[in-house]
Amino acid sequence: MSNPRPIGVFDSGIGGLTVVKALRERLPNETIVYLGDTARVPYGPKSPETVQRYALELAHMLMQKNSKALVVACNTVSSVALPLLTRKFSVPVIGVIQAGARAALQATRNQHVGVIGTRATIRSGAYEKALRATDNNVRVSSRACPLLVPLIEEGLLDDDVTDRVIVRYLEPLLADGIDTLVLGCTHYPLLSVAIARVLGREITLVDSAENCATAVQETLDRHSLRSPAIERGELHVALTDAADNFLNVARDALQLNFGEIELRALP
Amino acid sequence: MSNPRPIGVFDSGIGGLTVVKALRERLPNETIVYLGDTARVPYGPKSPETVQRYALELAHMLMQKNSKALVVACNTVSSVALPLLTRKFSVPVIGVIQAGARAALQATRNQHVGVIGTRATIRSGAYEKALRATDNNVRVSSRACPLLVPLIEEGLLDDDVTDRVIVRYLEPLLADGIDTLVLGCTHYPLLSVAIARVLGREITLVDSAENCATAVQETLDRHSLRSPAIERGELHVALTDAADNFLNVARDALQLNFGEIELRALP
Numbered sequence: 256m257s258n259p260r261p262i263g264v265f266d267s268g269i270g271g272l273t274v275v276k277a278l279r280e281r282l283p284n285e286t287i288v289y290l291g292d293t294a295r296v297p298y299g300p301k302s303p304e305t306v307q308r309y310a311l312e313l314a315h316m317l318m319q320k321n322s323k324a325l326v327v328a329c330n331t332v333s334s335v336a337l338p339l340l341t342r343k344f345s346v347p348v349i350g351v352i353q354a355g356a357r358a359a360l361q362a363t364r365n366q367h368v369g370v371i372g373t374r375a376t377i378r379s380g381a382y383e384k385a386l387r388a389t390d391n392n393v394r395v396s397s398r399a400c401p402l403l404v405p406l407i408e409e410g411l412l413d414d415d416v417t418d419r420v421i422v423r424y425l426e427p428l429l430a431d432g433i434d435t436l437v438l439g440c441t442h443y444p445l446l447s448v449a450i451a452r453v454l455g456r457e458i459t460l461v462d463s464a465e466n467c468a469t470a471v472q473e474t475l476d477r478h479s480l481r482s483p484a485i486e487r488g489e490l491h492v493a494l495t496d497a498a499d500n501f502l503n504v505a506r507d508a509l510q511l512n513f514g515e516i517e518l519r520a521l522p
Numbered sequence: 523m524s525n526p527r528p529i530g531v532f533d534s535g536i537g538g539l540t541v542v543k544a545l546r547e548r549l550p551n552e553t554i555v556y557l558g559d560t561a562r563v564p565y566g567p568k569s570p571e572t573v574q575r576y577a578l579e580l581a582h583m584l585m586q587k588n589s590k591a592l593v594v595a596c597n598t599v600s601s602v603a604l605p606l607l608t609r610k611f612s613v614p615v616i617g618v619i620q621a622g623a624r625a626a627l628q629a630t631r632n633q634h635v636g637v638i639g640t641r642a643t644i645r646s647g648a649y650e651k652a653l654r655a656t657d658n659n660v661r662v663s664s665r666a667c668p669l670l671v672p673l674i675e676e677g678l679l680d681d682d683v684t685d686r687v688i689v690r691y692l693e694p695l696l697a698d699g700i701d702t703l704v705l706g707c708t709h710y711p712l713l714s715v716a717i718a719r720v721l722g723r724e725i726t727l728v729d730s731a732e733n734c735a736t737a738v739q740e741t742l743d744r745h746s747l748r749s750p751a752i753e754r755g756e757l758h759v760a761l762t763d764a765a766d767n768f769l770n771v772a773r774d775a776l777q778l779n780f781g782e783i784e785l786r787a788l789p
Contacts, residue, residue: 294568296567300675305763404672405672496568500668
């Protein structure tokens with residue numbers, strides 16, 4: 256089977272590669288085209304209207320590659336643009352929020368879930384809505400952590416400054432009594448070791464990248480869209496701006512193999 | 523004199539308001555229109571080509587307001603786009619690099635100057651070039667400090683986490699033997715108290731905002747463009763994206779008065 260239709264994955268920048276990593280492990284025969292909007296990253300501090308406009312542009316660019324499904328590997332975009340994207344495109348659109356919320360509800364024993372993310376994700380209340388839609392009794396404590404992405408992009412994955420910032424952000428959630436914490440930003444799995452160290456063992460971490468990959472698999476199965484290929488699928492990475500120090504950080508931390516980065520001009 | 527031609531000031535975001543603050547103090551009768559590209563901030567990690575394209579778009583938008591001079595209140599843009607902007611527009615274009623370099627050379631006694639800024643500013647070598655163009659014997663130690671802008675935008679202006687990050691960035695420059703430090707990013711004056719505390723008294727801080735305001739005054743005088751108004755000039759602030767927590771941080775820290783924020787769509 257030559258030239259299979261790819262899964263299109265997009266993110267505001269490089270963080271969504273954590274989702275690609277999970278997809279590569281779970282669906283090794285699928286070809287993936289990834290588009291990171293490094294020319295306009297980060298989306299976290301931006302308004303919903305601006306994020307929606309950018310998301311439509313990126314999704315259109317991936318549809319030009321004949322994508323059979325769109326994966327929104329970004330919590331900020333998932334939190335404000337998923338209904339819009341689902342309406343505009345005929346292929347399945349999978350975000351990270353529903354999958355993360357479902358996994359959190361499976362993990363919690365005291366029905367008290369913490370959520371951390373960018374300012375835009377937390378302000379949207381998308382995780383609260385998704386959690387309460389399934390379990391109306393769940394308690395949710397959420398917190399925006401705007402410094403975590405810059406710290407990760409600086410490569411400070413194992414560093415006392417990062418630990419201090421994590422403590423400061425998470426202490427109020429621990430004091431609230433959460434027993435489960437959703438890492439509501441696709442960058443955050445790169446800090447899961449540091450976060451687990453600060454939290455201690457009693458708190459279950461819910462990784463939105465892992466759970467998103469599970470949801471993609473289920474969606475492809477439901478729509479009979481799984482690749483019939485027996486060889487390993489390809490991974491193509493395109494960015495809207497060439498310069499990004501964090502690409503090296505992510506490539507090393509995730510041990511992802513991809514060749515030449517394609518530079519895609521924005522419309 | 524009604525409807526005087528304004529000075530157009532632009533930045534990748536909100537940081538350039540430190541330049542506006544300095545301009546308001548030095549040139550109180552001038553009307554200023556400020557445009558911050560909060561929809562695409564930060565420019566620091568982006569490539570020179572992308573920053574140049576964005577800078578032209580912002581400058582065009584300010585020229586539509588009949589600006590008599592353009593002030594590039596952003597070190598990243600000044601470092602990669604000033605020749606281009608000077609070529610494209612007939613009004614004087616004033617950046618922050620030349621003024622900062624000149625002030626640093628006046629301040630240093632041991633001819634060893636430190637420069638801190640974003641990744642793009644430091645990578646461009648623009649300060650080194652400007653310093654060496656005047657004094658070929660000056661030594662320059664420079665360092666990119668990508669975490670300072672996020673820390674400032676979080677409002678952590680007086681905080682032990684910020685102090686630790688500053689120490690980590692500046693210790694190598696101190697060990698090199700600098701006696702003068704250029705704050706090569708318009709955000710950084712908001713950290714000048716913290717930086718001075720870490721550096722001690724022997725190091726002179728060169729504030730690019732202050733020196734840019736001096737350069738604007740000189741340029742307006744040279745071109746006979748000073749406002750004849752006797753009343754205080756107006757300040758109009760426009761942003762390309764509405765949501766920015768940092769606007770409140772800057773407004774408080776700088777004690778700047780401006781009315782309604784105008785939202786300007788990008789072309």
